[in-house]
Amino acid sequence: MEKVIYDKKNGLWYELQGDYCLLCLKLPEGEQQPVGLWGQRHLRYIKQNRKVFYLNLLTSGKLNGYLTDLDKQAEDMFFRLVKQMAEREDVTEKLKADNQMKWVGRMNNIRSRAKEVINNELIFS
Known part of the structure; x- marks a missing residue:
């Protein structure tokens, strides 16, 4: 299974860690x-x-x-x-x-x- 998942419904990326999908948060590149x-x-x-x-x-x-x-x-x-x-x-x-x-x-x-x-x-x- 992929480590990073894209949800088309909300447009957010998730990272699989163990049994949980955690939201991938990044600060904008400034x-x-x-x-x-x-x-x-x-x-x-x-x-x-x-x-x-x-x-x-x-x-x-x-x-x-x-x-x-x-x-x-x-x-x-x-x-x-x-x-x-x-x-x-x-x-x-x-x-x-x-x-x-x-x-x-x-x-x-x-x-x-x-x-x-x-x-x-x-x-x-």
């Missing part, structure tokens, strides 16, 4: 794009805290696209915030040339605050 750091953080958050939303995205095949879009938004927002904060606080190339340690400290502070904003606005919401 364009697999790599998910970056921000997308991975958001994925971990929705898996733990928003399970129904996660399962809806997963079963509809939209999870990867959603995460790559969010990752791109977060990355763009991060660079924009760092640039704006650095300009506002006068952290320039001149400061970098004059006092490298001060520049590094201030840039680390700016990046830390930008990460905090992104986490609150996009990742953990």
Whole structure:
């Protein structure tokens, strides 16, 4: 007997396993794009805290696209915030040339605050 059976009535495929016919379920083949750091953080958050939303995205095949879009938004927002904060606080190339340690400290502070904003606005919401 065949291992895979097609039911013409409902248009579904079944796989024979032992005495049972189990429905063959596959997620649609989508364009697999790599998910970056921000997308991975958001994925971990929705898996733990928003399970129904996660399962809806997963079963509809939209999870990867959603995460790559969010990752791109977060990355763009991060660079924009760092640039704006650095300009506002006068952290320039001149400061970098004059006092490298001060520049590094201030840039680390700016990046830390930008990460905090992104986490609150996009990742953990």
